[in-house]
Amino acid sequence: MKIKQYIPLLAAGLLLFASCNDSFLERTPKDRQSDASFWKDGNDAQSYVNGIYLYLVQPENHTIMTDCYTDNAVPVHVGAEQGALSAGTSTSSNPHFLQLWNDAYQGIRRCLVYKEKITDVQMNDKDKAQLTAEVQFLEAFFYSTLLKYMGGVPVLDHPLALNETMPARKTAEETYDYIVGLLDKAAPNLPMKRAVVDHGKPSAGACYALKARVAFYAHKYDVAEEAAAKVMASKQFKLYDNYGDLFQPVAETCDEILFDREYIENPKNSKEGSKIGLFFAPIMMGGWEALSPTQDMVDAYPCTDGKSIKESPLYNPAKPFENRDPRLAFSILWKGAQIAGKAYDIKQLGDGSHTRTGYCMRKYMNPENDGINNYDWTNFIYIRYAEVLLTFAEARNERLGAPDQQVYDAVNEVRQRPSVNLPALPAGLNKDQMRTAIRLERRLELAFEGIHLFDTRSYKTTEKEVTKPVMGVDDSGKPFQVEVRKFNPSRDYLWAIPLKEIDLAKGVLKQNPNWD
Numbered sequence: 001m002k003i004k005q006y007i008p009l010l011a012a013g014l015l016l017f018a019s020c021n022d023s024f025l026e027r028t029p030k031d032r033q034s035d036a037s038f039w040k041d042g043n044d045a046q047s048y049v050n051g052i053y054l055y056l057v058q059p060e061n062h063t064i065m066t067d068c069y070t071d072n073a074v075p076v077h078v079g080a081e082q083g084a085l086s087a088g089t090s091t092s093s094n095p096h097f098l099q100l101w102n103d104a105y106q107g108i109r110r111c112l113v114y115k116e117k118i119t120d121v122q123m124n125d126k127d128k129a130q131l132t133a134e135v136q137f138l139e140a141f142f143y144s145t146l147l148k149y150m151g152g153v154p155v156l157d158h159p160l161a162l163n164e165t166m167p168a169r170k171t172a173e174e175t176y177d178y179i180v181g182l183l184d185k186a187a188p189n190l191p192m193k194r195a196v197v198d199h200g201k202p203s204a205g206a207c208y209a210l211k212a213r214v215a216f217y218a219h220k221y222d223v224a225e226e227a228a229a230k231v232m233a234s235k236q237f238k239l240y241d242n243y244g245d246l247f248q249p250v251a252e253t254c255d256e257i258l259f260d261r262e263y264i265e266n267p268k269n270s271k272e273g274s275k276i277g278l279f280f281a282p283i284m285m286g287g288w289e290a291l292s293p294t295q296d297m298v299d300a301y302p303c304t305d306g307k308s309i310k311e312s313p314l315y316n317p318a319k320p321f322e323n324r325d326p327r328l329a330f331s332i333l334w335k336g337a338q339i340a341g342k343a344y345d346i347k348q349l350g351d352g353s354h355t356r357t358g359y360c361m362r363k364y365m366n367p368e369n370d371g372i373n374n375y376d377w378t379n380f381i382y383i384r385y386a387e388v389l390l391t392f393a394e395a396r397n398e399r400l401g402a403p404d405q406q407v408y409d410a411v412n413e414v415r416q417r418p419s420v421n422l423p424a425l426p427a428g429l430n431k432d433q434m435r436t437a438i439r440l441e442r443r444l445e446l447a448f449e450g451i452h453l454f455d456t457r458s459y460k461t462t463e464k465e466v467t468k469p470v471m472g473v474d475d476s477g478k479p480f481q482v483e484v485r486k487f488n489p490s491r492d493y494l495w496a497i498p499l500k501e502i503d504l505a506k507g508v509l510k511q512n513p514n515w516d
Helices: 042-055 064-069 081-087 095-120 125-150 172-189 204-217 221-233 276-280 295-300 326-331 385-399 405-415 431-445 452-459 462-466 499-505
Strands: 073-075 257-261 291-293 380-384 470-473 479-483
Touching: 042 095, 042 125, 064 073, 064 081, 064 276, 064 291, 064 452, 073 081, 081 095, 095 125, 095 499, 125 172, 125 204, 172 204, 204 221, 204 257, 204 380, 204 385, 204 452, 221 385, 257 385, 295 431, 295 470, 380 385, 385 405, 385 431, 405 431, 431 452, 452 462
Parallel strands: none
Antiparallel strands: 073 291, 257 380, 470 479
């Protein structure tokens, strides 16, 4: 990849990206400094590192929207890039591939510049070690993003100069090893959990949680279990009581969040705030309503007795949303559901701008931003404790011959969050039954958080789940078929390396199988 030789300074105008309260990202020097005068002390180094967070994977297009490439949802705007990805008709020139690649490698480049410059910076050794660990985590996060989307990628050992081409790709295993190596180096020099004033910065807990995630997707279940267990054993993280409020500003510093993307209150631009509301809020709130949950997703939520809608005596087809897992109402809007003092309606179903299925995403929608007259200020959660618990449970279940009490306890802790309060899983499940239960729990608990696509890729079930007919309900409540999607199993378990990068590399970068 040919990238510009950036000046290693992100000054005040680029460093305003921060959380609603007194976030570490708000406490940056407001004066511009030249490269010659920069890198003199710890404040300079911290200011530079704060700018790296701007390149974390986009919450909108490249995280939440990925549920549209699964059985959870479909995109509303079928003529856009996400429409082609969902339908299985995308090509390697799809802009989403290049956007993801560029964001990650711009972040990686800044991590490498930091490594070159930090040696000569005058600052306390302990503070320097901690700041370096912060950068190591961020570099690992960037590579983990590329790995889960595209497989093995080039691992850089220096910032590329102008016109310098990207080196050859590493294998997925080599990329995984590099990520884990960074996290293992970072964790000992970070606190297990950050103080509220530094919320949003990586911690040792975040290192272990990210390691658990990448190991889980690599099917290294012993590594995933051990890393998740370290987070659990620390006793410094816990589930937030109210599942719905977890995705609102009120919970932004809670103990469930291990790593998030932070914004400031009353943001003025996309560096200060997100476009989550603009993308996904219903039209009646001023959003684009860009994601339509499927009927399959709605039907997956059990009744309050823990049984599926096919098995539970509590399920009433005439009143299908009564007596259901509370996470359904916290995550999805249906006809008549209330938000921001308004009832959601589906009279313009399928017109190209409104829902295609009769449903809309509710999770992360902030009623205080009704009208979407502003960028959103709710922080976006990349890693949280519920995922750690479920990763521990699934990894341990895969490793054992049959689930033990530790597996049950981890899953039931998620199910019995006070605002969810489902019954415990039934005793006596065998390994396969527990696997099915955990996979469903992950699907429901982590819906619209950019997790489910990569879960199904890991399970190699994406083809089966995506090619089911997509169903919805019309304004009268009658079910109808929305579409049938394609999935090429010899190609679509990985995204393409961007065509532009393949061309620039002049044969050095090899494309993923069966992409044009």
